[in-house]
Amino acid sequence: MAEVSSPRVITPFQRRLLAEAWRRIEETGGGPVDTTHAELAAVAQGGDFETRVLNRAQALALSADLPRALHGLQQAIRRAAWTLIAIGGVIGAVAARSTLNADHAGLVNFYWVLVALLGVHSVALLMWFVSLLFSFSGSNVPPTPLRAPFEALARMLASAVSGNVQRSAYSAWMGIIGSGVLGRWGLSALLHAFWLAALGGMLAVTLLMLSARQFDFVWETTILPDEGFIKLTERLQDLPARLGLGSLDRETILASRRAAERAPPPGARRGWSTLLIGSLIAYGMLPRIALLAFSLLMLGRSRGRYRLDLELPGYARLRPRLMPASRRIGVVDADIGAAARRDGELRAGRLPAARETAVLGIEIDPPGTGWPPALAIGAQDLGIAVERAALDCALQRLRALQDHPLSLLVVCSLTASPDRGMARVLRDCRAAHHGPIALLLTQRARTAVRLGETACREREGDWRRIAIATGFDAAHILVLDLDDAEELREFLLARDDRHGAGGPA
Amino acid sequence: MNGETGLRMAIVGHTNTGKTSLLRTLTRDVAFGEISARPGTTRHVEATSLMVGGRARVDLYDTPGLEDSTTLLALLGEYRERGDGIDRIRSFLDSAAARGELEQEAKVLRQVLGSDVLLYVIDAREPMLGRHRDELMVLGLAARPLIPVLNFTGSAESRESAWREHLARIGLHAVVAFDTVLFDPADERRLYEAVQAMLAPQYDLLQQLIEEREAAWQALRRSAAATVADLLIDAAGAARRVREGNAAEMSSASTWLQERVREREERCIRQLMELFAFRSEDVVAERLAIEHGRWQMDLFAPETLRRFGLSAGTGAVKGAAVGAGIDVIAGGLSLGMAATLGATIGALWSTVDRFGRKLLDRLRGYVDLRVDENTLRVLAARELQLIDALLRRGHASLSQVELKGDAARAPWPGADLPAALRRARHHPEWSTLIARGPGAPEAERAAALHALQEKLLQQLP
Structure with a gap:
């Protein structure tokens, strides 16, 4: 069913999107007045009611150049999403650059750097999780944080949209992609991609700085016991070590405690750097990659499950025309001498006189x-x-x-x-x-x-x-x-x- | 015509018993054939086909009325020596009379011989007369399964029980009542079941037909309710922000709002008519005092409210200040809730943003002007009344139907509006009556719409 003039092969989801956009155009009084031809064609093609609605919308939308508008819109949205991701990368890079700063003694507090690099990410992850739970509970009482960037994006794009067809396409796209299950997973994917880019930016700058400059990582505490820090570091190292990115032993960790009289042992630099990179990957990027993949999977699934809401008046009104209960065959035994009939005159009558x-x-x-x-x-x-x-x-x-x-x-x-x-x-x-x-x-x-x-x-x-x-x-x-x-x-x-x-x- | 699995049904009967009406109702085709109260309106055999599984599987033949069955029966009696009933009918069809005076009767009999089952339509308001017996005797010669269908059983003059008794005495027990004016889907089902009982080989086909009709009927009810829910959500959310106490501004905003809601109601009526495949100039509309797609009685007239048992004490557009007050309280609530649940900064921000702005507007002396609650009830009541009439009305009724116009009562009497509708009042972005921002949350609106739809379905037959 791929149309020659359509920009690309249309997936079932895109066909539904097209029908949604077309419904909006018709509801705002757009579209051709006579849709009989498209409807008869849809009836002839058969299938269930939704299939017929889709075929009808596709036939009609093509003449209004809606597929092209929708395609252009999708490209624009894709560009906007990539821009957002690129911004994420830059933000990550800047954050890493400003965090990795040695003090006057040439020392860097490892945990300080780690919290600065992964702290916001972790909080954001928790927030996402909470809002996901909210959206699962079916309520949308507090607007999810996902909505804020989305609405900003929507407003930004809306200003660039003009014309009835384009506006309807846009409103359909945003209405479907931005709400419900599709919105939940679509926005989640965008969010994870954004953070993944940010973490990628951080990782790149960190690697660059670790390659080009010399940092002596130390840890310090005033009131906490040293043993706690050693334990914490060992625990922290567990996961990166599985990836081959953790090799600090107890002595090195102990030797890296900040002390005025001596610098950390030179062998420790490599160990701490590896742990920093390993933590960024294991606690930052890997969860985000996993969640991004999960969100994309769920997005794909919910797109596949997406169906038109055929009870909406815009669709339901088509049912008698697209799903006729009967088809006329016509006169099979004609009336040959159809007598012309006319109205008789009305006159008051009386009874005849008789005994x-x-x-x-x-x-x-x-x-x-x-x-x-x-x-x-x-x-x-x-x-x-x-x-x-x-x-x-x-x-x-x-x-x-x-x-x-x-x-x-x-x-x-x-x-x-x-x-x-x-x-x-x-x-x-x-x-x-x-x-x-x-x-x-x-x-x-x-x-x-x-x-x-x-x-x-x-x-x-x-x-x-x-x-x-x-x-x-x-x-x-x-x-x-x-x-x-x-x-x-x-x-x-x-x-x-x-x-x-x-x-x- | 339909190959090996088709089914052919001929609709026969005396003139003016509603054969074409029955066909219109069975086919949901409001424009099929020609109907009038005069005899011999249908003078040819016209065919139509019921769609089963998307294919034309059940052919229906609308035949002219049997007018002179007495002569016909006498003539057929003369062919007694020609063999059995079917042979005698064939002899008659070959005779000169079949091309002359009894041409219409010949058309009927030709169709009868080509059909699998006969639906014999009876005007149940008439007494059983000799000509009915004659007609049944003629049709009996064709040896086809025959189902008497009693039309106009909803009429006060119906003699349904007498007819059943008479028909039983001549061996016709599978009698079906099917009023083409006051339509009941259960009657339609019983009609097909009667055919099913007589034609075992077509059992599955008819079963599929019954099931598809049932599904279509449910879809129709649901869609009708959704159409009204759509209207109600639009009307409930529509708000106009005005400066409190500024009479000129208030009145112009009020006029604006009323006009939008009126237009929206007209659109809803159009949608419902389209949904039921009725034409908006139809009798139903006339009976319900809908003219040019608009109820004659104005939505905002106090008389309208009284008609539906609602007090008309206050203005039609109001509740603005109260509404805003409640909003602020509600805002506070969800604010607290969001905070305690450890919800996100974003959530907090948009809540503060949204309700804070409202609070600020309130302090500045702005109020939201909305359609009041009773108007929403009237909207619901009127449209439910229309659906009720459309659901019960056959596609055929030409004559006047008595609709209980004054028995209407507003839904949810003495109770709050359904939760979904109350929620819609706080979501102006759900209303299509006011300009909506990009990415208006469709899923949330749809959820409310379907919740309201279920509530409305409870009010429908």
């Missing part, structure tokens, strides 16, 4: 106001048909009544779909009856609740259309909620008024 009315319910529940509906005077109840057999039976009865002057009222519910099956039922009703015929659509309120007002109106239009198509008179289609006693009463009152007004005329 007697036959009432037939189709696939409805008995209405709340009772069955047969009170509006049909002298009703012939044909019942409610909920299946074909019942309908056939009712239509049979209807045919038998054909010699009466009869009107037929078909009651349907708006909750039902006016489909072709229903159209056939209406057509059969129409065919079975020669007199006037009306359609009453009930349960409008319930339909409106179920479908919403717009869809309910559409359905009403559809019902009218199939009714007209099957031979109903548009004027004889009425919408009246038989579940609603109040509405029914109003309808009857209005009808009686009309009758009353027209009657005497």
